[in-house]
Amino acid sequence: MKTKILELAKDLIQESGANAFSYQDLANVLGIKKASIHYYFPHKDDLLIELVEFYSSELEKFLSMISKTSSEPDLEMDEYLKMYEGISSSENKLCLCGILAGEIVTLSPLLREKINKFFVLQETWLIKILMEGESAKKFNLKGASPDSVAKTILASLQGALVIARSLHDPSFFKQVLKQVRENYEK
Amino acid sequence: MKTKILELAKDLIQESGANAFSYQDLANVLGIKKASIHYYFPHKDDLLIELVEFYSSELEKFLSMISKTSSEPDLEMDEYLKMYEGISSSENKLCLCGILAGEIVTLSPLLREKINKFFVLQETWLIKILMEGESAKKFNLKGASPDSVAKTILASLQGALVIARSLHDPSFFKQVLKQVRENYEK
DNA sequence: GTCTATACAAAGATAGAC
């Protein structure tokens, strides 16, 4: 049940954010009473923290899976971008940490840290891949630092998710994605 | 007083979002009772709609002011990007419509339309400037369409605002900004 | 582990006095 709660909370928050979703929403879908959810997560913050940890560990697994499956930087980057495409094509959802970052001011200090680690994790991974791709002559950063390009890719993807969803325009995301590749492709 | 309410609501929402701010918050700062705010804006949605209209008209004025002051596309673009830098350097704030877009699922249909018009307004302006810059041989879009580049600039800036604020790292925004220029500079 | 019941606070909103 604990896992079911986390999975559902993830979906609901990716749609509405942390402030607009409630234990009642969870209870309605799961067919239990909201008091029962407090058994697993006494405070909402407990749930949010565990959720971000869960989400981050999923990402971590995904990123290391990529590196094992395909050893070519360009293919690894493709897999990474495909992950974002998946979020964009799932109706009405954003990246969990992207939507939470928009609410960051209203969240607890510990939760903020966890969210920030999520971004740093991606940035670090991107830098690594970009450097590998450059060394292997697969990428061309056109004089920019891997650091700058990594940050820009991350920002573009997160921003594109938000705007594309708002506009109900999946092609918005796709166009940005295509343009993002220009930052590192030869 | 109506203007004061709008100005304050703008600040509060740019920090916390529409769902996490209340009439009580406004009343506390303005030194009046929350019932008094209902006199100006019977429903919260009324306030939000008028606020987005207000914010969009400010943007519209700003964009046409740019075009009158400096007639060079590259300088106009600089002014536009400076506006975003201003948001990023104002502690804890995002673009009003950026933060609302993150909450879009929880907002009224009319409000959604207004928010979307805000993005379209910027995109349209960016396309125009990019095309002018290309014609004047000031910009180089490297084979990409003005449309794609405009969407990417918009997404990058909005995403960078969110992440930079979350990380408490103004340099994150600055690095992305520098990289964004690579999309159109010669 | 899930329930009922309940406490407590906050939010959006309205009525009517001044």
Place this chain on the structure above:
DNA sequence: GTCTATCTTTGTATAGAC
């Protein structure tokens, strides 16, 4: 226009029975 007072609903949370 602003106030007091009040209503209604919702959200977070806890106590204690089963």
